Every structure is written in structure tokens, then in C-alpha cells.
Amino acid sequence: MSSADMQQTDGPMLAADGTPLKKSLSRALRAQKIRALLLIAPLLLFIVITFIAPIADMLFRSVQNDIVSETLPRTVVELDRWEGGDAPDEQTFTALAKDLAVATELKTHTRLGSRLNYETTGVSSLFRKSGRKVDEVGEVYQDQFEDLNEAWEEPATWVGLMADPDWISGQANAEGAGSPFLISPVAQQALPETARMYSQFATVIQTEDADNPAQEKPWAIVYQALYEDLSGGADAAAFYDGDLVALITEAQGAVGGFETQPVREFFLDEIDEDWADPQIWGTIEAFSSPYTAGYFLSAIDFQLTPDGVSLRPDDERVYGTLFWRTFKMSMIIMVSCILLGYPISFLLSNLPLRTSNLLLILVLLPFWTSLLVRTSAWKALLQNEGVINDLLVWSGLISDAGRLALINNQTGTIIAMTHILLPFMILPLYSVMKTIPPYYVRAAKSLGASNWTAFWRVYFPQSVPGIGAGCILVFILAIGYYITPAIVGGTDGIFISNRIAYHISSSLNWGLAAALGTILLVVVLLLYYIYDRIVGIDNVSLG
Amino acid sequence: MKIQTLMMSSAAFAVAATGAFADGHGNMSNEMTVVSWGGAYQSSQDNAYVKPYVEANPDVSVTWDESSAEAVAKLRAMNEAGNITWDLVDVVASDAIRLCDEGLAMEIDHDEVLAAAPDGTSASDDFGDLIVSDCFIPQIVYSTTVGYRTDAEGWNGTPESICAIWDMENFPGQRSLEKRPIGNLEWALLCDGVAKEDIYDVLETDEGQDQAFAKLSEIKDQVVWWTAGADTPQLLADGEVVMGSTYNGRLFSLIAEQNQPVAMLWDAQVFDLDGWIIPAGLSDEKLARVKDFLNFATDTQRLADQSKYISYGPARMSSAPLVSTHADLGIEMAPHMPTDPANATNTFLYNYEWWADYRDDLDAKFQAWLTQ
Numbered sequence: 001m002s003s004a005d006m007q008q009t010d011g012p013m014l015a016a017d018g019t020p021l022k023k024s025l026s027r028a029l030r031a032q033k034i035r036a037l038l039l040i041a042p043l044l045l046f047i048v049i050t051f052i053a054p055i056a057d058m059l060f061r062s063v064q065n066d067i068v069s070e071t072l073p074r075t076v077v078e079l080d081r082w083e084g085g086d087a088p089d090e091q092t093f094t095a096l097a098k099d100l101a102v103a104t105e106l107k108t109h110t111r112l113g114s115r116l117n118y119e120t121t122g123v124s125s126l127f128r129k130s131g132r133k134v135d136e137v138g139e140v141y142q143d144q145f146e147d148l149n150e151a152w153e154e155p156a157t158w159v160g161l162m163a164d165p166d167w168i169s170g171q172a173n174a175e176g177a178g179s180p181f182l183i184s185p186v187a188q189q190a191l192p193e194t195a196r197m198y199s200q201f202a203t204v205i206q207t208e209d210a211d212n213p214a215q216e217k218p219w220a221i222v223y224q225a226l227y228e229d230l231s232g233g234a235d236a237a238a239f240y241d242g243d244l245v246a247l248i249t250e251a252q253g254a255v256g257g258f259e260t261q262p263v264r265e266f267f268l269d270e271i272d273e274d275w276a277d278p279q280i281w282g283t284i285e286a287f288s289s290p291y292t293a294g295y296f297l298s299a300i301d302f303q304l305t306p307d308g309v310s311l312r313p314d315d316e317r318v319y320g321t322l323f324w325r326t327f328k329m330s331m332i333i334m335v336s337c338i339l340l341g342y343p344i345s346f347l348l349s350n351l352p353l354r355t356s357n358l359l360l361i362l363v364l365l366p367f368w369t370s371l372l373v374r375t376s377a378w379k380a381l382l383q384n385e386g387v388i389n390d391l392l393v394w395s396g397l398i399s400d401a402g403r404l405a406l407i408n409n410q411t412g413t414i415i416a417m418t419h420i421l422l423p424f425m426i427l428p429l430y431s432v433m434k435t436i437p438p439y440y441v442r443a444a445k446s447l448g449a450s451n452w453t454a455f456w457r458v459y460f461p462q463s464v465p466g467i468g469a470g471c472i473l474v475f476i477l478a479i480g481y482y483i484t485p486a487i488v489g490g491t492d493g494i495f496i497s498n499r500i501a502y503h504i505s506s507s508l509n510w511g512l513a514a515a516l517g518t519i520l521l522v523v524v525l526l527l528y529y530i531y532d533r534i535v536g537i538d539n540v541s542l543g
Numbered sequence: 544m545k546i547q548t549l550m551m552s553s554a555a556f557a558v559a560a561t562g563a564f565a566d567g568h569g570n571m572s573n574e575m576t577v578v579s580w581g582g583a584y585q586s587s588q589d590n591a592y593v594k595p596y597v598e599a600n601p602d603v604s605v606t607w608d609e610s611s612a613e614a615v616a617k618l619r620a621m622n623e624a625g626n627i628t629w630d631l632v633d634v635v636a637s638d639a640i641r642l643c644d645e646g647l648a649m650e651i652d653h654d655e656v657l658a659a660a661p662d663g664t665s666a667s668d669d670f671g672d673l674i675v676s677d678c679f680i681p682q683i684v685y686s687t688t689v690g691y692r693t694d695a696e697g698w699n700g701t702p703e704s705i706c707a708i709w710d711m712e713n714f715p716g717q718r719s720l721e722k723r724p725i726g727n728l729e730w731a732l733l734c735d736g737v738a739k740e741d742i743y744d745v746l747e748t749d750e751g752q753d754q755a756f757a758k759l760s761e762i763k764d765q766v767v768w769w770t771a772g773a774d775t776p777q778l779l780a781d782g783e784v785v786m787g788s789t790y791n792g793r794l795f796s797l798i799a800e801q802n803q804p805v806a807m808l809w810d811a812q813v814f815d816l817d818g819w820i821i822p823a824g825l826s827d828e829k830l831a832r833v834k835d836f837l838n839f840a841t842d843t844q845r846l847a848d849q850s851k852y853i854s855y856g857p858a859r860m861s862s863a864p865l866v867s868t869h870a871d872l873g874i875e876m877a878p879h880m881p882t883d884p885a886n887a888t889n890t891f892l893y894n895y896e897w898w899a900d901y902r903d904d905l906d907a908k909f910q911a912w913l914t915q
Contacts, residue, residue, distance in 0.1 A: 110644030114899075121904040125896055128644065315756075316904075318911040325914075384717075385782050408767055491722075491768055491913040499910070505616040507903060508641065 059521075062299075062514035065292035068284065071112045072099040076288040079281065084306065087276045093264040094228070097137040098197060101221040104131040105204045118509050119294065119304070120283040126274050133271050138224030140261045145223055148254050151247055152223075159214045161244060162187045162198045171214050177206040181213055190229075190239035197225040224263075230255045282306025295515035319516065322496045327523075329410060329495070330478035336418040337474045338467060341425035345466070348426070349433035363426050371420065375487045378416040382406040382488070408490025416488045421477055425470035432466030468540040472531070476524060496520060571835060572828040574604050578632040581609030582773075583796060587852035588633070590870070592840035599839075603832070614638060618647045618822055627822045630833045633682070636675050636816040637895055643678035644899075648820040650677040656834050658842040660861035669843075669859045673816055675895050680841060681818040681858035683849065686881035686890070687726050688812035690779055690794040691786035693804045698785075705811035706734035708786065709762055719775045719787030722768035724909040725898055726788070726813045729891060731758035733811060743897050752905065756912050768913070779805050791881050795854035799872060799879070809886040815893050816858065856882035 015024040069076050074095035082088040103109035113127030145152040159168060164182035171178050181202035187195040201222055202213035230252050237248040267275045274280060286306050287294060294304040301317040302309055348356045366374055381387045389403045406412055444454040482497035496516060503513035579585040585607060593605050610617055615638050621627050642648035653674055657666035673681040691702050699713040707714050720727055732742050735758045745751035767784055769775050775789035776797040797803050821833055846857035847865035854876060866877050877883055
């Protein structure tokens with residue numbers, strides 16, 4: 001062996017071009033992987049964009065709750081100081097008035113109202129009512145400022161006070177709404193509350209009404225903010241020069257003698273006394289964070305209240321029952337499918353090909369009819385005056401008064417769904433049984449096994465992968481069904497999916513629907529995992 | 544060669560036609576997607592509104608979408624996706640209020656968009672209180688009422704009051720009621736001795752709600768709960784139930800058009816409204832077309848015309864005297880209207896504002912009560 005060879009075995013193995021073999025190999029493999037990835041890229045992208053992303057988005061809604069902090073930003077901050085008990089102080093109500101004034105213009109206050117109404121009954125109309133009147137807050141001050149000096153009526157005065165000089169110069173020839181409003185840094189220092197309120201006013205009228213702030217008088221609530229700033233005592237005039245100094249100094253001197261109107265009183269007396277209810281404020285506070293566990297708690301019959309998490313009242317608990325019923329009935333349907341499907345598949349796989357193909361078409365036939373037609377057909381068969389009951393009465397098995405209740409209950413759901421899902425059990429079973437060689441059973445019999453032993457000890461274990469696949473298919477399909485239970489299930493035959501559908505399409509409580517859906521998904525994955533541990537997913541065969 | 548010339552000339556013609564159209568009609572979209580409920584109701588709208596409108600405006604093509612039942616959810620999804628594909632949507636009033644609250648429907652100035660009555664009464668006065676939301680353009684008044692089989696066995700007399708639903712002694716047999724708290728709770732309290740004007744006050748309290756559910760519990764095992772308007776007519780026709788609630792138009796077609804042995808019980812019928820909303824965020828051209836159509840489709844004569852095809856009352860006061868006969872059967876339609884004085888001796892107006900607040904809460908209770 002030459003010394004060169006010795007050296008090579010000591011160091012890393014090299015490829016023909018001198019690079020280490022490991023590196024060269026991984027480079028070749030990477031190229032292959034990228035090529036493979038590119039080949040599946042269209043499908044992958046398609047699935048991610050059209051399937052996974054929407055589902056993830058939907059699931060995300062189960063915790064998303066930024067509507068409260070986005071609609072009532074000031075109020076949420078002020079509520080941090082609130083300690084429960086009575087309704088909060090004047091300052092919080094002022095913050096609420098300002099937030100609501102903006103929200104009303106943007107028409108988001110009613111949306112927030114419906115959101116909070118899921119938690120506390122009555123918030124919906126409270127917000128709608130408040131939205132109709134909140135534009136009156138600050139009118140007292142508006143009138144007094146305007147009486148003091150007519151300049152306060154002029155949009156130009158306000159723009160001079162509040163707008164950035166660059167923005168003003170850009171407005172000279174602007175049409176319509178003009179360029180996006182810019183608040184002046186001076187105003188932010190001199191009159192901070194007014195500046196914040198005015199800049200919201202300017203932005204809203206630009207985006208919502210396509211009006212130019214330079215031509216519109218501000219809302220009354222802006223005067224409210226101005227009053228607060230001026231009566232606060234800071235020397236606002238010092239920040240300005242020219243005519244504005246005199247205007248502000250005059251106003252600053254006058255606000256001390258202004259007639260005042262506490263916002264808290266206005267809300268309680270003029271808008272609705274429900275604003276005094278600490279429960280309303282508690283709900284706003286409890287749901288003020290951008291993410292909430294509230295939907296998940298609702299989905300398991302709990303509720304998030306100002307005092308923490310508690311069980312829902314007895315007469316509002318429904319989801320626990322529904323989840324349990326959904327799983328129980330899906331199991332029953334799955335077992336019925338095995339009991340009915342196994343013999344059929346056995347027969348199909350042992351018949352000559354021509355006959356079995358014909359029978360297979362019969363199995364598949366229901367697949368080619370609409371689901372609604374099949375379910376409605378069951379309705380005609382199962383109802384009290386239906387075909388089955390009529391036949392039983394005619395044959396004398398039951399009396400006319402003793403007709404069986406086969407529909408609008410769990411029996412109806414189980415019968416109809418077993419029928420609808422049966423092919424999903426038969427097909428995987430059939431394809432597995434087809435591959436079981438007949439001579440195993442013959443061999444067992446020739447060794448002295450009885451028919452039953454040969455079936456149970458030799459044939460059945462080989463068909464288990466088919467049962468496994470069929471069970472998973474039927475169970476997972478059953479757990480998410482809602483059309484059939486809705487039509488034949490009555491009151492005690494409906495599934496959790498029916499409630500999800502209700503919250504998606506009727507109550508619009510998508511957060512709760514998403515939470516229920518997430519729980520369902522997690523439970524199914526959990527069951528799948530358990531199944532994998534017990535039976536082993538390798539033992540599942542779709543054919 | 545010939546084909547090419549043909550194609551080129553037809554393309555030129557198309558361009559010329561589009562140009563002429565744009566000049567003649569201002570900036571109005573040529574296509575309109577209208578959403579409704581399907582079935583007899585949609586066809587009554589098609590006959591009364593859309594066909595005459597298209598006749599007058601041959602350039603316009605109208606597409607129907609039968610999605611009103613899921614309109615609220617679909618509009619929200621469209622709004623989130625930023626792609627509104629509907630131009631005009633027919634919804635019940637409570638949905639209109641919700642769509643308005645959510646900012647999904649456009650607020651309109653009724654007097655500006657809608658035509659005045661022939662005598663000059665403004666649209667907002669002509670529709671009156673039926674404009675329950677700034678976004679809502681009322682179209683019909685319908686009611687949820689009860690129908691019963693006239694040949695039911697073992698009955699003692701005929702039902703005359705809504706409380707016959709609870710009278711198992713005189714009127715035995717299964718009943719069908721709508722699977723939602725609205726309407727049922729009111730009826731339950733009414734038959735439990737609560738005065739009509741106090742019902743919502745009572746229903747606001749926990750005791751009142753318990754009282755209503757307790758009353759419903761008396762007949763719970765005899766009730767089939769329906770979710771689609773067609774369920775009760777089918778159940779009545781099959782003899783599955785002996786009485787059941789549904790929309791009055793469905794019962795009319797069961798009784799008058801299909802001649803089934805069924806009669807109406809108008810007592811304590813619950814009035815509700817159905818009408819149009821314009822989705823928020825339409826382009827100017829589309830909006831112009833929709834407003835033009837709405838102005839036509841909700842005028843006094845057109846609303847009265849709809850009642851030729853279906854027994855729902857027109858929402859305009861000025862339309863009532865114009866209600867004529869059924870288009871096919873030739874029978875007088877006025878006596879079949881829920882608003883007819885003889886039928887409306889005892890009625891209930893569904894309290895929208897109240898239900899907007901209590902809907903979520905009472906629905907949870909109703910569902911819990913059903914599963915018990």
C-alpha cells in the first residue's frame with residue numbers, strides 16, 4: 001500500500017475532483033431535492049394558497065380580538081386605572097366619547113357592539129344608541145368658543161392651528177380630499193389632545209367622505225378636546241406666533257368661565273343609563289386585549305367575565321353535550337358501517353369478477369346521486385306516515401298508534417348517515433380483501449381448523465388494515481357532517497358542525513365557530529395519534 | 544378570408560355598440576347580479592320587477608343568485624376578500640340591520656333613491672316605519688303564521704287562537720315550529736297569560752325567559768322543529784303534523800295552489816319584513832345601475848304587481864289599493880295578504896332592536912333547552 005493511499009484513509013474521503021466525498025454527495029442530493037421540490041411546487045403552492053392558508057386564517061380568528069383595542073384605543077388605556085365597582089370616572093367617559101365619535105363616523109361602533117353582545121346581552125343596542133347621540137358631546141364648548149370668537153367657526157383657523165405647514169402649502173391647488181393630512185408637530189406639543197382628535201377628524205373626512213379638512217368645520221368633540229387642553233393650564237399660546245397667539249390667549253382666558261358639561265353625566269342621563277352598569281365596562285375591559293381565550297372558553301361552556309373564568313349558567317350549556325354526542329354518534333355510525341360493510345366486502349371479493357363488478361356498481365350508485373336527494377329520500381322512508389312505518393303497520397307488526405319514531409331523532413341520523421358513509425367502508429375493505437390469497441384459508445382448513453377458526457385466526461387479521469382505513473375515513477367524515485343531521489336529526493340528532501354552521505352563517509360569531517372548529521380538529525388529530533399508537537398507521541391500507 | 548372579415552366587422556360593430564351605449568346611458572354598468580331566495584318568491588320578483596325592467600332596458604342583463612339565506616356570511620367574506628360580486632341583495636329586515644351594523648350594507652337616502660308615490664308622498668313617508676334601518680329598502684310584509692289540517696282526526700272544534708298550539712286536549716297531534724327562539728317565545732308567553740304589550744319586558748328578565756321555556760316544554764315532545772320554509776308545508780301535506788308555523792306565502796300556495804286540506808290561523812301572526820340592501824363598496828357604474836333599477840322596482844305599481852304572484856303584502860302604503868288578482872288563478876289576492884284587515888285583527892311586529900340584543904343570549908338558551 002502506497003503512502004498516498006494511507007493518507008487518504010486518514011483524512012476525509014475525496015471525490016475525483018478533490019472535494020470531500022461527503023460534500024460532493026450532499027451537493028448532488030441537494031440538486032435532486034430541489035428538482036423534486038420544483039416538480040411538486042405547483043401543487044404545493046396551490047394547496048398552501050387555496051387550502052392551508054384560509055384554514056389557518058380561520059383558525060386564527062378563534063383567538064383574534066383586536067376589534068376592541070382598535071375601536072376604543074383611548075378607553076382601553078383609561079380602563080387600566082378602573083378597579084371595578086361603580087362606572088368609571090369622567091376621564092374614562094371622555095375617552096369613550098372621543099373613541100365613539102370616530103367609530104361612529106367610521107361605522108365601526110355597531111360592529112364592536114355586535115362583537116361584545118356575544119358576551120353581554122344589550123351591548124349591541126347600547127352602542128347603536130350611543131352612536132346616534134355621541135356627536136352632541138362637546139357642542140356646549142363649540143357654541144361657547146364660537147360665541148367668543150367667530151374665527152373658531154372657520155375651517156381655515158383650525159387648519160392654521162393644526163396642520164403641518166408643508167401640508168398647507170401643498171393644498172393650494174388640491175382638488176377633492178387633497179393629500180393625506182399631516183398634523184403639525186407644534187400643535188402636538190401645544191394642544192396634544194386637540195391635535196390627536198383633529199388629526200383623526202381630518203383623516204376620517206378625507207377617507208370616508210372625500211372632503212378636504214381645509215373646507216370643513218371640525219366635529220363638536222374636537223372642541224371638547226380643545227376645552228380640555230386649554231383648561232389644563234399649559235401655556236399653549238407660547239408655541240404659536242401671529243394672529244393665533246391672540247386667539248389662543250383669548251380662549252385660554254375665557255375657558256375658566258365656560259359653562260361645563262360633564263361627559264359622564266351626558267352618557268348616563270342623555271344616552272343610556274346602562275352606561276352606569278359596571279358589567280358593560282367589565283366586558284370591555286375583559287375583552288380589551290388583542291388576543292383572547294374567550295372564544296375557546298365559550299366553546300367549552302365556560303365564559304370570560306370581569307371576575308375571571310366561570311362555568312356558564314346551566315341553561316346555556318350546550319357545546320359539551322354536542323361534542324360528546326358528535327363523537328358518540330360518529331362511533332356508532334362507524335361500527336354500523338363495519339357490521340354492514342364487512343359481509344358485503346367479503347362477498348364482493350369472493351364472487352367472480354363479473355358479478356362482483358355489477359354489485360360494486362350498486363355500492364357506488366348512491367355516490368352518483370346528490371346528497372340532498374338521498375337524505376330527503378330517507379325522510380320519505382322514515383317518517384311517521386312514511387314507507388317503513390306503513391309497511392310495518394300493514395304487516396301487523398306494529399299498531400297504527402304505535403308507529404316507530406325513526407326520524408327527527410338520533411335513530412334517523414344514524415340510519416341515514418350509515419347509509420351515506422357505507423361506501424367509504426366497503427371500498428377500502430374490498431380492495432384489501434381482494435389481495436388476501438384464498439390459499440391461506442384453505443391451508444388453515446387443511447391443517448384442521450374449523451370454518452370459524454380459519455376465518456377468525458387467518459382471514460380476519462389480514463383484513464384489519466382495510467377495517468382501519470375504513471374506520472378512519474368514516475369516522476372523520478361523520479364527525480364533520482352537518483347537512484344530514486340538520487335534515488333528519490331533529491333536536492337530539494344534530495352534531496357540533498350544525499352549531500359551527502349556525503355561527504358562521506347566521507350569528508356571524510366567526511370567532512366562536514373557529515374555536516369550535518379548532519377543538520374538533522385537535523380532537524381528531526388526537527384520536528388519530530391514539531389510533532396510530534394502538535393499531536399502527538402502517539396497518540392501514542386503502543388498497 | 545371571409546370569416547376574418549366577418550369577425551372584424553362584428554368586432555367593429557361591438558365597439559360601436561358599446562360606444563353608443565356609454566353615450567346613451569351615462570356611466571351605468573350593463574350587468575347586475577341580484578341575490579334572492581330562489582323558488583316562488585324569486586320568480587315573483589323576476590316577473591314583477593326584473594322582466595319589465597329588462598324589457599325597458601334591453602342592454603341590461605340580470606343574473607340571479609339564490610344565496611339570500613347565507614347572504615350575511617357571504618357578504619362578510621366578500622368584504623374581507625375585497626371583492627364584492629353582488630349588486631343588490633334581498634334579505635329579511637333583521638339581517639339588513641346586522642349588515643348595516645357591520646358596515647357591509649350601504650346607507651341610502653330613501654327619498655333620493657326611491658320614487659315618490661303617485662300622489663306625491665315622499666318615499667320615506669310612503670314606507671313609513673317599515674324603514675327599520677338606514678340601509679334597508681322594504682319590499683314586502685310577510686308573516687309567520689300557523690296552518691292546520693282541516694281533516695285532523697280526534698279534534699274538538701277548529702283552532703281559533705294561537706294557543707291552540709298548546710291545546711293538546713282539543714287538538715292532539717304533532718306540531719311543527721321554527722327551530723329558533725324568535726316568535727316561539729313570544730307565542731309561549733302570550734299563551735301563558737302575558738299581555739301582548741308586556742311580552743318583551745317580561746322576556747327581558749330571567750324569570751320571564753324561564754316562563755316561556757317552561758310553556759314550550761309542555762309540548763316539546765310533540766314538536767317537529769323546522770329550519771326551511773318549505774318544511775312545514777311538506778309536513779302538513781304528508782300528514783306528519785296537524786298544525787305548524789311557516790311563512791304565510793308558503794301556506795297560501797299549499798292551500799290555494801295545491802288545494803291541500805289545510806286552513807290558515809291568522810291569530811297572533813308575527814309580521815316581518817323583507818327587502819333590498821345594496822352591498823357597501825360597489826363601483827360608481829354598478830351603483831348607478833342598481834339605483835336606477837331600485838327606483839323602478841320599488842315604485843308603487845311594481846310593488847303592487849308582485850302580489851299577483853305571491854301572497855305577501857307590498858311594503859308601500861300607496862300600493863295596497865292596487866293589489867289585484869293572482870296572475871294564474873285569477874283569485875282576489877287582497878284577502879290572502881297578511882296585512883288585510885280581516886287577517887290582521889291580532890298581530891305581532893317582530894321587535895328588531897330587542898332581538899338584536901337578545902338574539903345571541905336567547906339562542907344559546909334555546910339550543911341548550913333543545914338538547915336537554
